[in-house]
Amino acid sequence: MTEERRPSGAPPPDGDPERAFFSDRTPDADPVAQQAAPPRRRRSPLLARSPAFALLALGACAWLLWDLAPDTAYFFSPAAAVDLGAPGAYHLERARPNRLVRIQGAGVAQVRASETRGGERRVLGLLGTNLVVDRPASGGATNVFEGRLLPRSRSAEYGPIVAALADRGFPAGDAWTVLRDGERPRARWSRPLLSLVLLVVASINVRALIRHVVE
Secondary structure: OOOOOOOOOOOOOOOOHHHHHHHOOOHHHOOOOOOOOOOOOOOOOOOOOOHHHHHHHHHHHHHHHHHHHHHHHHHOOOOOOEEOEEOOEEOHHHOOOOOEEEEEOOEEEEEEEEOOOOOEEEEEEEOOOOEEEEEEOOOOOOOEEEEEEOOHHHHHHHHHHHHHHHHOOOOOOOOOEEEEEOOOOOOOOHHHHHHHHHHHHHHHHHHHHHHHHHO
């Protein structure tokens, strides 16, 4: 008994399921070949932002970081006070802006000023120096002052106060400097923490701009 040959490509007999199974298999029907492609990775919403918004956010972060830079630098400055001397033996050449300093002396004139937060301050001109001492009005009488020597960018708001001191006999001239009594390094954590947050926000926007340029 001979097996009946069927032409190549002809469909298998209906009664032969095994042949039908194997004859229907093609390379395209391979389960490995039919595996779905991996899903496309979704972009983080933080990075999927317009370049204009990222540039605007970067500009705002840069300006705020520049404004906070003196306060942040003072936070990490040395905790040892620079001694500027006493009456008759002042060493004002040692004075460095944004550093903790100590000086002894007597006030030649004083005025009261109010803080934006509602507190009251006492500002006095130190006799024999160009230093203007800003201290809490509630503080007791003293002739030793220790605190932050403000940089020029933080001293501009004292202009009207210094003018009032000059009217009361304090010869400050144009080279006056403000000593903020009682302000010490490592006391105001809000400034470095805010600077850190701004750096994180700035880095996210820089990365978003780089991805936009690359893609």
